[in-house]
Amino acid sequence: MGPYILDFYCPKLRLAVEVDGGVHNEEEAKAYDLDREKYLESLDITTIRFWNDDVLNNTKKVLKELQDKIKQLNEKYEIPPLR
DSSP: OTTOOOSEEETTTTEEEEEEOGGGGSHHHHHHHHHHHHHHHHTTOEEEEEEHHHHHHOHHHHHHHHHHHHHHHHHHTTOOOOO
């Protein structure tokens, strides 16, 4: 997306999903992530982030958060629910 690479992107919902490892705790990576998030926000793209460890070991929590975000964005963009 522009100058950035996204882990996952859903154009219908304008949702970027990022799965981050420990390197994202470093100051340089935090600054880069913040710049990327501001850029995506300027394009009306929402970013949701998960830690690698949570994706692997707390999958139910990750899926619930993702489901909640999808529901929120469906309402924002007035997308009817899947049947």
